[in-house]
Amino acid sequence: MPAERLLDDNVLLEELRKGTPDAVEMLFDRFHSKIYSLAMSILKNESDAEEAAQDVFLTVVRKADTFKGNSALYSWIYRICVNTCLMRLRGKRRGETVSIEDFMPVFTEEGMHASLIDDWSKEVERKALDKELGQVIRRFTENLSEKYRVVFVLSDVEGLSNEETAEILGLTVPAVKSRLHRARLYLREQLSRYLREGKAE
Amino acid sequence: MNCKELVYLLGDFFEGSMEEHLRQELAVHIERCEPCMNFLKTYDKTRILCRQIQPEEIPEEVRNRLKAFVLQKAREHHRDIEKYLERAARERREQVADILRAYVANRLSMTMNLLFRTHRDRCDRCGAFLKGLNGGKAIPEIPPDIEDHIAEFLEALPPGESPVIG
Structure with missing residues (x-):
């Protein structure tokens, strides 16, 4: 054949x-x-x-x-x-996961940003395909609990649609969206801290 | 729309599933709120960077080992299936031959005798073959289509009935 x-x-x-x-x-x-x-x-x-x-x-x-x-x-x-x-x-129980809550954006009672938000999007432009940055992101995702990690990997790394991810994991589409959003918020915050520290050094 | 709500809605925004009036509110807010503008840009950048993560490549050695393992196991699995299918076919053949022997030797149970002969007299697939057997004692080679047909007939019988006496 x-x-x-x-x-x-x-x-x-x-x-x-x-x-x-x-x-x-x-x-x-x-x-x-x-x-x-x-x-x-x-x-x-x-x-x-x-x-x-x-x-x-x-x-x-x-x-x-x-x-x-x-x-x-x-x-x-x-x-x-x-x-x-x-x-x-x-x-297996792995101890090294971080709490995603520690990386969620914080707001004032009026719903305004309570912390400083830098724009580092241009800054990483040059680093976009940088191997080191890739490693750093990978390490950050590894510290996520699997609840968020699996959704994130399927959707944002593998590039599947929310519907496909939902079907594979047996979740509803809204649940996928919400986990994905939180995983991105977490990563955004981790990256912000990482880049801020890099600048301070 | 305040900053908190805006952040909450960013997923929908980038997915393009946001309602038009919310999209307009977001545009108005972002125009006069630098932190939100920065947040939106960096959130977007985070998504883009993640798309660019190279998948963990499989080391050559692991690939070769894995491939050999998978091919080997698949072969074994299909050999097992073939063996099973052969065994099932053999058992079926024996079952049909048993019935025919019992039929020729008049050793069918009473119910079976009735069902089998009634079927024989009406069936244009196996009827002639079965009537041809009646005289002789030895069972000739059973043609495959007759064997399939009788096996189907046997499968359709009520369970729990022992078809052969002695």
Whole structure:
């Protein structure tokens, strides 16, 4: 069979069900980077991410039969990945998450900004693709509790729509929006503090 | 609209799902409020920066190990399925052969005998084949379509009934 045909999700699924070795390989080649990076974002640890990725592929191969195809293949696979990772997290308790509340904007009783708000948006322009800044943001997101982190990773890093993220996580769209907004407020504040400190040094 | 409300609505603003009158209020507010202007710009910048985060790349070594593992397990899984399907097909074949042997040797239970013969007399798929068996004692090779057909008939029988005597 010509390999291009396997690029079609329905053909790929059909061949997976039959156990065509090419189909398993195509599945792997197409999804392993996404699965791994998503697992890394949630689990933050290479060996955990590798084991989770193993589980994800096995689940996909075994459940290819029961996948109904009423959602896109990739969103089904993302859902399996997120669930697998969250299940793994449940076993471990990690102490290093910060409280998101400490990074929410503060207002006066009249609803005005109670703290100084700098505009650093131009300043980072030059740094936009800076590796260091990327690392810093990654570290900040890692400190978020998974409730916010997973939503944030799917929407703002992976670029999925709120509807897709909601479907994958089994949340309502308003819940996704609200968590995403809070995660951005948190990151904005973290970045502000980071850049302010950088200037003070 | 005050600053607090404005900040609360920023998500909708950038998503483009904000109602028109709110959008206008926001524009008016931002015009005369520098902190909010700064907040809006940096909130937007935060979103943009996050889009640019490079995904964590999978190390070559991990990729190779993972791929070998997945391909191997998938092979095993499909071998298991094949084995299972073969076993199921074999069991079905034996079940059909048992019934036919019992039919030829007159060892069908009373209910089964009635159901089976009634079916035989009306069925244009297996009727001729079954009547042909009646004389001889040995069961010939059962054609696959007849086997499928009789297996379906057996599956449709009420459960709990032992179809063969002795």
